[in-house]
Amino acid sequence: MVGSPETSRAQAAPSARAAIKGWGRRMNERWPHRRLIQFAGGHDWGVQAAAEVIASRTPQRPVWLSNAPLPDAIPMAKAQQLLGGECDLLVMDLWSGLDADALGASVGSLRGGGLLLLLTPRLADWPHWIDPEAARIAVHPHSAAEVGTRFIARLARLLQSSAAVIHIDGSDTETAIDAVVALTVGEWQQRQRPTLDPTRPATPDQAQAVAAIRALVSARARRPLVLTADRGRGKSAALGIAAGEAILQHRARIIVTAPRRSAVEPLFAHAQATLRAASASEAEPLLSFAAPDALLADSSAPDLLMIDEAAGIPAPLLEQLLMRYPRICFATTVHGYEGTGRGFELRFRALLEQRTPGWRALHLKTPIRWRQDDALEQLIDQILLLDAEPAADARIAATDLASARFAIRSPETLANDEALLRQLFGLLVLGHYQTRPNDLRHLLDGPNLEVATLSVGAEANVGSNVGVNVGADIDMSDLVLATALIAREGTLASELLQPIFEGRRRPRGHLLPQTLSAHAGLAEAPELGYARIVRIAVHPAARRRGLGRRLVGELATRARRDGLDLLGASFGASAELLAFWRRCGLAPLHLGTRRNTASGAHAAVVLQALSPAGEALVAHARTRLGDDLPSLLSGPLQAVEPSLVAALLQELPQRETIGGADDQRQIDAFADAHRSFEAALPALERLVRAQLVAHQAGIQGGLEAEQRDLLISSLLQRRAAEVVIRERGLSGRGELLQRLRAAIGALRDCQQDHQRISNTQASAPRA
Structure with a gap:
């Protein structure tokens, strides 16, 4: 236990004091570094040591993150509330659990000269200790003790080797004393930190961003701006200052949206400060917030729409906003706690090129809260792989993709091969906008998870790198071309079947069997064994080459060999993704009735049978889908995209036909413009229903996709005419009726063509 502050200061050697003061003076010359101090020892000792540091730096108010009952502590799960804020003293009690998301979110709020205090067990003991957060990673029937500790072991190794960390061991009192003294020198951090004006840009690139955003208000329509930045570069501040200036200069009406209202608090604070500085508080109502989905129903026309943290908003919704609002600014974090911006940048760029080729991109590079070469930022990036990138495109382009080999990568291999881990996780970040730091921990420690790759060996790749500069910057690990994260699920005890079906039990970590039982009505689903593809990603430079299908095929072969019944996946449904999974042999057999709050999409379940029991479940799922879909389409699935409905219709058993000659007369009368729609x-x-179920794959030549979607939304989903007219941009009921007649006529022709073909085949002599 550390002694009193007076005793600590009395025991510090004068020479140590002089050296520390000299270090402090040198740091005064520039913006000060942020520092991490690790108190590795008993919990009570760490809390007392942290209290001494805090007492030496008054009047700075500390921010405590802990799941323990400490005074004024913020629970780890609520660390998101620190996003956009700033602090100078941050204490993380990792004795109460290591939450990687909380670590990433909170460190971004620490200003230059600030201190991060980590309270941890001793480094040698930490990997052997059952972390309280392990309970969130454990899946039924595994306990927290069965969760791996590779993430913590890797963290301890990186902390031990980093020059950005001051290590204080609970058994080394003198080291603790010296560190406390070092932190009390003159409070130079407070004296030397620049005072930033919230109404003015702090860096040249932020000033450029403010000017570009402000210019959007009077610029030509359909030329959106995409603003990207790492954490701490003043992205939200630039949006806020620009909003305030646009209101002052043009009385512009600006709407702001983001995945959550709290994410844009800094934006509003900077805008309001800009307005107050000009004594223009009455203009503040011109700036307002709206949820992303609410914007589509908003009939107003603002002068500018600002979308902050755009990577956290589903791509289909962003596309609708892009076409709905003529002047729009997308802003997002590229590297950081959100972990989504890099993938957003790659995926959204193609859409912008197609829809608005005159779009502009700006990137903020200079940090505002801390120094350009901040050692703590580099360390946190390394720990959480926030800056992870896949292999360079040039290396992939020079590779023989046909030589790629399939492998299951053990967690031990990944935890000890940093270059391989960075490639693999970089691919997942690119491919999935929801990838977060906690996913890294799950990947390394999840008891039911495996990681698969298609890769090319480093030696073979280097030999084929004709024209590629292979130097010191090229690592010698395998080149990862594609990767997948797979979870083993199901084979649950029979006594759990009814409670799961009734929604009374939800065993952790069994998404597919629970969804199929509780939501799709397949009570027997949890008894079967599943390989669920949690994430899959292919390197951007190797896409459209069949690697995704090959990887899924390898996973199916392995799962079948292991005696599992089904290969499946669950994801936010889109027509493109459903088409990919169908090419891989997995059919969509369930669509959730509610949109996911994170993806904004309905969750689809796709399955491939691997055993007779799996085939029986798939057949049951198809029957249930056929029974339930008519009611769902006119109810909770009424607003779902018609292209997704078409994909589901392909899976229905063919049993619906039109009602003979009477139906045919009504169909003809409507198509020929005589009989009313009603x-x-x-x-x-x-x-x-009959034609889309029976001939979905064969009608594309006669029925256009737009006509198919119109028929689904009007006849199967029973959307109101006013809704269909607005969604499709039609002039009114007359045009809607005209298009419906044309679509029914085309579908009737398809029906008759198929009937003739069937009659011809039936009458042909057999060999």
Whole structure:
């Protein structure tokens, strides 16, 4: 236990004091570094040591993160509330649990000259200790003790080797004393930190961003701005200052949106400061917040739409906003706690090129809260792989993709091969906008998870790198071309079947069997064994080459060999993703009735049978889908995209036909512009359902996708005419009726063509 502050100061050697003061003077010459101090020892000792440091730096108010009942401590799960804020003293009690998301979120709020105090067990003991957060990683029937500790072992190794960390061991009192003295020298951090004006840009690139955002208000329409930055570069501040200036100069009406209201608090604070500085508080109502989905129903026309943390908003929703609002600024974090911006940048760029080729990009490089070469930023990036990138495109382009080999990568290999881990996790970040720091811990320590790759060996790759500079910057690890994260699920005890079906039990870590039982009505689903593909990603330079299909095929072969019944996945559904999984042999057999709050999409379940029991479940799922879909389409799935409905219709058993000659007369009368839509509705619905189920794959030549979607939304989903007219940009009911007649006519022709083909085949002599 550390002694009193007076005793500590009395025991410090004069020479140590002089050296520390000299270090402090040198640091005064520039913006000060942020520092990390690790108190590795008993919990009570660490809390007392942290209290001494805090007492030496008054009047700075500390921010405590802990799941323990400490005074004024913020629970780890609520660390997101620190995003956008600033502090000078941050204490993280890792004795109460290591939450990687909380670590990434909180460190970004620490200003230059600030201190991060980590309270941990001793480094040698930490990997052998059952972390309280392990309970969140454990899946049924595993306990917290069965969760791996590779993430913590890697963290301890990186902390031990980093020059950015001051290590204080609970058994080394003199080291602790010296560190406390070092932190009390003159409070030079407070004296030397520049005072930033919240109404003015702090860096040249931030000033450039403010000017570009402000210019959007009067610029030509359909030329969106994409603003990217790492954490701490003043992205939200630039948006806020620009908003305030645009209101002052043009009385512009600006709407701000983001995944959550709290994410844009700094934006509003800077805008309001800019307005107050000009004594223009009455203009503040011109700046407002709206949730992303609410914007689509908003009939107003603001002068500018600002989307902050755009990578956290589903791409289909962003596309609708892009086409709905003529002047728009997208802003997002590239590297940081959100962990999504890099993938957003790659995926969204193609959409912008297609829809708005005159778009502009700006990137903020200079940090505002800390120094350019901040050692703590570099360390946290390394620990959480916030800056992880896949292999360079040039290396992939010079590789023989046909030589790629399939492998299951053990967690031990990944934890000890930093270059391989960075490639692999970089691919996951690019491919999935929801990838977060905690996913890294799950990847290394999850008891039911495996990591698969398609890769090319480093030696073979280097030999084929004709024209590529292979130097010291090229690592010698395998080149990862594609990767997948797989979870083993199911094979649950029979006594759990009814409670899961009734929604009374939700064993952790069994997403597919629980979804199929509790939501799709397949009570027997949890008894079977599943390999769920949690994430899959292919290197951007190797896409459209069949690697994704090959990787899924290898996973199916392995799962079948291991005696599992089904290969599956669950994801935010889109027509593109459903098409990919269908090419891989997995059919969509369930669509969630509610949109996921994170993805904004309905969750689809796709399955491939690997055993007779799996085939029986798939057949049951198809039957249930056919029974339930008509009611769901006119109810909770009424607003789902028609292209997704079409994909589900392909899986229905063919059993619907039109009602004979009477139906045919009504169909003909409607298509030929005689009979009303309402009078012919039952016959038209039977035609659409029968033909889209029976001949979905073969009607593309006669029925356009736009016509198919119009029939689904009007006849199967029963959307109101006003809704269909607005969604499709039609002039009114007359044009809607005209298009419906044309679509029914095309579908009728498909029906007749298929009937003729069937009759011809039936009458042909057999060999």
